Amino acid sequence: MPDIKPITRNGVPAALQKAHRYRLLNDSLAAESICLDVLAVDPGNADALVTWVLAITDQFPEGNAEDLKRAGEAVARLTDTYRHAYYQGIIAERWAKAILHHSPPRAEEMAFDWVETALGWYEKAEAMRPAGNDEAILRWNTCVRMLERHPAMRPRDEVETPGPSLE
Numbered sequence: 352m353p354d355i356k357p358i359t360r361n362g363v364p365a366a367l368q369k370a371h372r373y374r375l376l377n378d379s380l381a382a383e384s385i386c387l388d389v390l391a392v393d394p395g396n397a398d399a400l401v402t403w404v405l406a407i408t409d410q411f412p413e414g415n416a417e418d419l420k421r422a423g424e425a426v427a428r429l430t431d432t433y434r435h436a437y438y439q440g441i442i443a444e445r446w447a448k449a450i451l452h453h454s455p456p457r458a459e460e461m462a463f464d465w466v467e468t469a470l471g472w473y474e475k476a477e478a479m480r481p482a483g484n485d486e487a488i489l490r491w492n493t494c495v496r497m498l499e500r501h502p503a504m505r506p507r508d509e510v511e512t513p514g515p516s517l518e
Contacts, residue, residue, distance in 0.1 A: 358388045363396065370402045379409035400428050404438050411449035419446055433479045437487055440472030444494055451501070459503040466494050466504065 358366055366385050373382040386403035389396055407422040422442045429435045447465035450458050473494070476487035498504055 355388075355391075357391060360392050363389050363393055363399075367396075367398055367402065370399070370406070374402065374406055374409060377409070379406040382406040382409075394428075395430070397429065397431065397434065400425060401434065401438065404429075404441065408442055408445040411445050412452045414449070433476055433481065436472050436476035436479065437490075440469045440476060440487070440490055443469035443472060444490065447497075451504075459501065459505070460507050462501075463498070463504040463506060466498060467506075469494050 366389050370382045370385040370389070373379070373385065383403060383406040386399045386406060389399040390403065393399065404422055404425045407418055407425060410418050411422075419442070426435060426438045426442060429438060443465045447462040447469065450462040450465065455461070470491060473487045473491040477491070480487055
């Protein structure tokens with residue numbers, strides 16, 4: 352198998368622009384690959400870490416639990432506590448949407464749990480957000496509206512389970 356070729360430090364800004372562009376073109380695999388190339392030469396690059404998290408979560412609807420693990424590992428590398436909380440929320444919210452997309456049995460209950468987790472992370476992020484930064488509030492509101500549009504999404508203890516039939 353051929354070896355991965357390293358990029359240069361001088362090529363990092365252009366590579367990150369390409370990663371953003373590939374995400375916009377719905378080519379999250381290419382975006383993720385570019386982020387990994389950038390992180391190989393600049394391991395603490397926050398923009399690459401954020402784009403990597405987003406590229407992985409873009410793959411959730413067609414992916415599997417391994418993608419969730421990779422996203423968690425990527426967000427764990429963020430050193431800024433606000434970004435860490437905010438992107439943990441993004442992971443949870445997008446995982447909830449992926450569960451609904453796949454529609455496994457009890458999808459609504461599982462998705463509710465992940466939305467509830469996302470809301471918790473967004474609340475933490477909101478408490479430490481920079482002045483004028485309302486993105487955690489915007490994501491919070493998106494989650495609340497998702498719950499409003501999907502009334503079947505509710506906690507496990509509120510879900511009615513059919514009892515035995517007396518017939």
